[in-house]
Amino acid sequence: MTRTLYQKLVDTHTVAQLDSDNVLLFADLHLLNEYTSPQAFAGLDERGLRTLMPGQNVATVSHIIPTRPDHLRIIQDTDSALQASNLKRNCDLHGIPLFDTNDALQGIEHVIAPEHGMIRPGMVVICGDSHTTTYGALGALGFGIGTTEVEHVLATQTLVYRLAQNMRIRVDGNLPHGTTAKDLVLMIISRIGAQGARGFVVEFCGTAIEALSIEARFTLCNMAVEAGARGGLIAPDQKTAEYVLQRAPDLALNPDWRQAAIADWQALRSDEDAVFDIEHVFAAEDVAPFVTWGTSPDQAIPITGHIPTCTEDGIEKQSAERALRYTGLTAGMLLEGLPVEHVFIGSCTNGRIEDLRAVIETIGDRKVAPGVRAMVVPGSGAVRMQAEEEGIAAKLIAAGFEWRKPGCSMCLAMNDDVLAPGTRCASTTNRNFEGRQGRDSITHLMSPAMAAAAAVTGKITDVRKLVKQ
Structure with a gap:
């Protein structure tokens, strides 16, 4: 019977077929963070259980952490500090590796896991965060789960999984x-x-x-x-193999393992x-440079396009009208030339070294425009160090950007990085929901290059006008 790549990954990780729609799925790696794990650990404690396979679980503090470029990061918010300390206590108790608040390699889970060779083609990777889909880039099945499911995975390293x-x-x-x-x-x-x-x-x-x-x-x-x-x-292809092998010392040191792994990866299609x-x-x-105009990622248009007019009655029209009221825009408008007060470059979507290189290429010798606050938050400590070694950080600072420490930062404003009400932000994040970056703030999603163009012009700008071919 012929199978899709997805079906092959599920087949190789199915512990038991529960019914026609559900299986018990084994997880090769379970990633934890500070905000979806506390209740799960509490549930284990209440039942007198410990993590079954602690070595196949990894935790990091990233969503609540401040990104100010202080020497030592201290979480001032009482509730957030408690989340971080609870995660450390639980990881110590259960023997789970932790990238803690002031770990030099701390970062966003979806950035640190691949860069440290934790993700291999053919794996099943789960996390209490929806953007775990990131790992599919390496031919691994990644998906987000809820807190109750986090507890189940900690206890059994398996998950009751509904087939897609x-x-x-x-x-x-x-x-x-x-x-x-x-x-x-x-x-x-x-x-x-x-x-x-x-x-x-x-x-x-x-x-x-x-x-x-x-x-x-x-x-x-x-x-x-x-x-x-x-x-x-x-x-997976040759690029995948090269990326993973550069970050997998166990495979690099054992030629037989390496050859066997490559052979397995080639069959993953x-x-x-x-x-x-x-x-x-x-x-x-x-494809053209795209920018969102509304409060959902699908409300996006090319930079040369006009905000659409929804003529059909129904939920879509109501959603569009509400989005336009929230963003203060009108149907038929061009986004190009729209002034912005803030620029945010970072997140698990666009906080990697290639993203920062694109920013530098875009800004050239330009400076951040007057009246604009521009922040760059690397996705991890490793990305931050590499950017500093390459001279990227120095160029950003010279241009007027804030060079911050790693974390989720203003992607979701669960930390100190919050937009003031009414602030319009050009952002490289993944969601532009109402209040996502701060109550009554307005988010326009775009690429790092487009965000950089907005930073130096003070308005949403077609990057192609700044970077000639």
């Missing part, structure tokens, strides 16, 4: 000058809708996908969940005649 349907999205051709994986995924979400992949695991394929770097693939799979997907996958429930096809040439 299969979707394939093919993108062929070459991304045009000035466009990135962020623009591509915003275009896809705008086309299929915020619920367009609900109930599906999406496999991305095509020549445009093959041409993407691994870090660009992380961006693509990270935001698959914004279309409602339960996972995003890309079949959908069969030629595998059946997908839904398929979409897009042309890379149609």
Whole structure:
């Protein structure tokens, strides 16, 4: 029987078939953070249980952590500090490795896990965070779970898992000058809708996908969940193998293991005649720099486009009208030229070294525009150190950007980095929901290059006008 890549990953991790729709799934790696784990650990304690496989669990503090460039990071908020201290106590008690508040390599879970070689093709990786879909970039099945499920995984290293349907999205051709994986995924979400992949695991394929770097693939799979997907996958290739082997000392030191691993990874692809429930096809040439205008990632248009007018009655029209009221915009407007007061560059979507290099390429010798506050928050301590070694940090500071310490920061404002009401922000994050970056704040999602262009011009700007081909 022919199988999709998704089905193969589920098959190799199924401990038991519970019924036609559900299996007991084994997790190779379980990632924990400070805000979805406390109740799970409390549940274990109440039942007198300990983590079954502590070595296959890893924790980090990232959502609540301050990113001010102080020498020592101290969480001032009482509730947040308690979350961090509870995570450390629980990890110590259960023997789980922790990237704690002042660990030099601390960072966002979806950045540190791949960069430290924790993610391998063929794995099942789960976490109490929806953007666990990121790991599909390496041919691993990643998905987010709830707190009750976190407790179950800690106790058993398994999860009762409802099977998803299969979707394939093919993108062929070459991304045009000035466009990135962020623009591509915003275009896809705008086309299929915020619920367009609900109930599906999406496999991305095509020549445009093959041409993407691994870090660009992380961006693509990270935001698959914004279309409602339960996972995003890309079949491993030579780029995947090179990325993983550079970060896997156990495989680098053992040639036999390395050869066996590569052979296994090469088999991780959908069969030629595998059946997908839904398929979409897009042309890379149609991608332009995209920007969101509303309060959902699917409310996005090319920088040269006009905010659409919704003529059909129903939920979509109501949502559009509410979004326009919230953002203070009107149908028919161009986004290009819209002034911004804040720029945020970072998050698990776009906080990696390639993203920061794109920012530097965009700004050139320019400075942050008067009246704009621009923040750059690396996704991890390792990214921060690399950016400083490459001279990126010094150039950012010289241009007027704030160079911060790693963390989730203003992606979701569960920390000190919060936008004031009414502030309009050009952001490289993954969600533009109402109040996501601060109560009554307004978020426009875009690529790092586009955000950098906004920072130095003070308005939403077509990056192609700053960086000539």
